[in-house]
Amino acid sequence: MNSSEFWKKFRTSKSAVIGLSFLLLEALAVYLLPALFRMDPVASDVQAGFFAAPSASHLLGTDGAARDLLARTLYGGQVSLLVGVAAPFISVLLGLPLGLAAGYYRGMAETVIMRASDVFMSFPSVLLSMILLSIISPSPGTLIAVIGIMDWPVIAKLVYGNVLSIREKEYIDGAVSIGRTDFEILSHEILPGVLSPVFVSISFRSGGAILQESGLSFLGAGIRPPQASWGSIISAAQDLSVLTRTPWVWAPSGLLIVLTIMSFQFLGQGLRDTLDPKMKL
Amino acid sequence: MVRYLYERILSAMLTMFIVTAIIYTLLSLVQGSALDVMGGSGGEMSHADYEAIRHNLGLDLPVWARYGQWLRNVLRGDFGVSYRYGVPVGEVIAQRFGPSALLIGTGLAFAVLLGLPIGIMAAHRPGSLWDRLSSFFALAGMTAPRFIICITFIYFFSFKLRLTPSMGMHTVGNASFGDLVIHLILPVSIIAFSKMGYLIKQTRSACLEVFQEDYLNTARAKGLSETEVILKHGLRTAVAPILTQAMAEIPELVGSAAIVEKIFGWPGIGALMIEAIRNRDVPLIMGVTLVIAVVVLLANIFLDIAYGLLDPRVSYR
Numbered sequence: 001m002n003s004s005e006f007w008k009k010f011r012t013s014k015s016a017v018i019g020l021s022f023l024l025l026e027a028l029a030v031y032l033l034p035a036l037f038r039m040d041p042v043a044s045d046v047q048a049g050f051f052a053a054p055s056a057s058h059l060l061g062t063d064g065a066a067r068d069l070l071a072r073t074l075y076g077g078q079v080s081l082l083v084g085v086a087a088p089f090i091s092v093l094l095g096l097p098l099g100l101a102a103g104y105y106r107g108m109a110e111t112v113i114m115r116a117s118d119v120f121m122s123f124p125s126v127l128l129s130m131i132l133l134s135i136i137s138p139s140p141g142t143l144i145a146v147i148g149i150m151d152w153p154v155i156a157k158l159v160y161g162n163v164l165s166i167r168e169k170e171y172i173d174g175a176v177s178i179g180r181t182d183f184e185i186l187s188h189e190i191l192p193g194v195l196s197p198v199f200v201s202i203s204f205r206s207g208g209a210i211l212q213e214s215g216l217s218f219l220g221a222g223i224r225p226p227q228a229s230w231g232s233i234i235s236a237a238q239d240l241s242v243l244t245r246t247p248w249v250w251a252p253s254g255l256l257i258v259l260t261i262m263s264f265q266f267l268g269q270g271l272r273d274t275l276d277p278k279m280k281l
Numbered sequence: 282m283v284r285y286l287y288e289r290i291l292s293a294m295l296t297m298f299i300v301t302a303i304i305y306t307l308l309s310l311v312q313g314s315a316l317d318v319m320g321g322s323g324g325e326m327s328h329a330d331y332e333a334i335r336h337n338l339g340l341d342l343p344v345w346a347r348y349g350q351w352l353r354n355v356l357r358g359d360f361g362v363s364y365r366y367g368v369p370v371g372e373v374i375a376q377r378f379g380p381s382a383l384l385i386g387t388g389l390a391f392a393v394l395l396g397l398p399i400g401i402m403a404a405h406r407p408g409s410l411w412d413r414l415s416s417f418f419a420l421a422g423m424t425a426p427r428f429i430i431c432i433t434f435i436y437f438f439s440f441k442l443r444l445t446p447s448m449g450m451h452t453v454g455n456a457s458f459g460d461l462v463i464h465l466i467l468p469v470s471i472i473a474f475s476k477m478g479y480l481i482k483q484t485r486s487a488c489l490e491v492f493q494e495d496y497l498n499t500a501r502a503k504g505l506s507e508t509e510v511i512l513k514h515g516l517r518t519a520v521a522p523i524l525t526q527a528m529a530e531i532p533e534l535v536g537s538a539a540i541v542e543k544i545f546g547w548p549g550i551g552a553l554m555i556e557a558i559r560n561r562d563v564p565l566i567m568g569v570t571l572v573i574a575v576v577v578l579l580a581n582i583f584l585d586i587a588y589g590l591l592d593p594r595v596s597y598r
Contacts (some may be wrong), residue, residue: 121529122577123570124536127551128304130558131566211426216542218428219555237432238544240447244440250580254429261424279539 009274016270019263023081026260030077039071050124061248064236065225072228073252079140079229080210080260083147088146088202090148091155096198097150099159100186104167114160117153125150129212130221138222144170147212151205158201162194196275200268207264214257230257289585292579300349300574302568308563309344331432351567360571361564365557368566374550378572380450381549385538387465388472396477397523400484401511404492415481422478427537430471431544438467448546453562468545472538483526487519494518520591531577 033039044066052062060069082189102113103166132146166172167190175185216222217231218238225232230253237243237250332341342350354361360370403412439447445466446452452460491497492515500510539551546552550569557565 119296119303122296122532122581123300123304123574124532124539126536126539127372127554127558127573128554131304131307133559134558207424211424211492215424219540219543220559231428234428234432243432243436247436250563254432257429258425261426262420265420265424 006274010270013270013273015254015266016273019266019270022259022263023267026077026256026263027081030074030081034071034074034078036059039068039074041071041075041228043069051242051249053246054248060252061246063233063249065240067226069233069252070248072233073230073256076228076230076233076253077256079223079227080213080231080257082140083213083218084210084260084264086144087147087213088151088205090145091151091205092198092202094149094152095155096159096194098196100163100190102156102158103163104182104186104190110160113156117156120150120153125212126219129216130219133216133221138216138224140223143213143216143222145180147209150212151208154205155201157197158197159194161231162197163190166190166193200271200275203264203268203271207261207268210257210261210264230254286582286586289582293582296578297571297574298352301352301571304415304570305348305351305567307346308566309347311561311563325428348381355571360568363557363562363565365560365562365565370564373553373565374572376566377548377550377553380547381538381542381551384465384468384542384547384549385472385534388469388538389476389534391469392480395473395515396480397484400481401488401516403481404437404485404488405511407489410483415485419478419481419485422475423482424473424478427471427475427540430474431468431541434467434471435544450548468541468547471541472534475537476534479526479530480523483523484519487522488515491515491519517591521588522587524584524591528581531580532573535573535577543579 034041045062045068046066048055048058048062048066050062050064052058054061054067058070059066060073063069063072073172098113098117102110129146129150132149135140136142136146172185172189175189178189213222213229214231214234217224217229218235220232220235223229223232233253234250234257242249283412337548351361358371360374363370363373363530366373368526394587399415403415405410406412435447438444446464449466450461450464452464492511497510497514500514505513535551538549541547542549542552543555550572554566554569554573556562
């Protein structure tokens with residue numbers, strides 16, 4: 001499928017187009033608006049007051065340290081989108097080669113790699129991430145690394161399953177019989193066959209990574225104030241009086257998280273339907 | 282069957298050993314700072330005291346030796362003493378285990394009781410209004426983060442509508458069953474709602490595949506009613522992929538229950554774990570790690586067996 005065919009088919013999926021448009025608009029907004037309007041996410045406007053309701057000078061109100069919530073929500077969006085886009089690439093970087101090796105070489109490599117992924121998947125990833133983040137101090141970079149590492153078994157299993165079915169194909173026997181090396185077979189014959197499911201799964205994993213990041217930041221194990229992230233903004237709602245009396249503090253960030261994750265989900269479904277509707281993920 | 286079970290249990294024990302060893306090693310990197318959390322660093326403690334406490338806690342030994350010691354103690358039933366609470370870890374966990382089991386068990390039961398029929402009905406008439414509504418419901422359950430659902434539910438149901446309490450397991454001084462039930466409603470519906478999403482989606486796609494099989498037409502031709510065809514012949518086959526999905530979801534379920542427990546102040550094991558990690562309470566973290574690993578692996582084995590009993594195509598060597 002060439003790229004014009006791809007777009008033609010992709011455009012027919014309404015939800016995928018909506019998802020992609022929302023994500024692009026959101027990315028433009030969170031990266032451009034703060035710079036254009038010189039917003040400051042850490043300055044306290046004591047005159048406006050703490051937990052001030054939305055007004056002309058603070059469109060989304062202020063938080064418990066009298067910081068502008070619109071600025072914090074936009075800067076928080078930068079963190080969430082960055083983690084969402086970058087973390088799945090770490091998972092692919094680890095999971096793709098391991099899955100290829102396990103599926104192609106079988107034997108010992110298969111046992112060790114698939115066993116390791118089972119071990120990884122048998123423990124709640126939120127709790128394991130919290131333990132890791134209590135060792136290395138949390139920042140956008142370390143969050144990307146931790147969340148990316150947590151997800152490698154998902155990619156490895158996906159690649160492994162696809163390699164197993166491809167290596168039974170006759171053209172692989174053909175490549176072996178004309179004496180091509182393992183590396184040539186893996187990179188020329190097998191890799192192209194596993195790329196589409198990996199590509200689709202990146203979109204789903206992006207939503208998952210944003211979910212993980214916001215959850216960890218909410219629990220205080222991720223991004224911490226004064227730095228902003230959607231999860232850490234909502235974390236103020238753990239205080240019952242903030243939750244009940246000042247919904248403008250947590251509602252916008254909460255809504256954005258849900259819409260962003262849904263958009264990645266729609267995008268992933270659209271990509272899957274475009275590339276191969278029968279793909280199993 | 283016995284041989285299969287034996288192998289499954291052996292491999293589960295190996296997994297448990299690896300999980301606890303990895304987490305122990307990771308934690309050993311922060312054990313020094315656990316002393317600081319206890320109020321050790323700075324000028325309050327002399328160097329000799331600091332060293333004495335390090336020695337008492339066994340922190341002057343290499344990691345593998347400490348892990349070996351921990352494992353030997355665990356096998357004797359001794360999980361160590363919590364740094365934070367100063368009481369045996371086993372006691373703390375025993376207190377917290379029941380509430381978690383109650384919360385997760387009830388949530389899961391509701392998810393299955395509601396999710397399976399919704400998914401089956403969606404697959405029975407694909408593309409219908411019911412199908413589209415239930416897909417949207419499932420998507421919402423799968424994508425909305427637990428902590429956001431918790432906050433929204435507390436805001437609307439506890440605060441705006443004043444229907445249910447939002448904190449804890451009992452009203453102080455009231456230990457009646459009715460009081461427990463009203464405290465359970467919100468956290469249980471959140472767990473059920475988020476688990477139902479996956480169940481509906483998985484049930485729907487598994488049933489869609491099975492419903493096309495010829496043997497269902499054979500069953501219809503025999504004169505069985507539609508309900509009998511679906512429940513007796515269809516569901517039995519569709520249940521296998523549903524269970525596979527359920528297995529992969531168990532650790533995630535424990536993790537999301539931890540967040541729900543934390544927000545609702547539910548005295549469960551997940552909230553305990555979050556607190557223990559924050560306090561760097563190593564013996565307590567290790568104890569809870571072991572309990573969670575055992576529960577997850579036991580549930581896996583249990584589902585594996587159920588899989589074989591339910592799906593006529595599976596046999597154990």
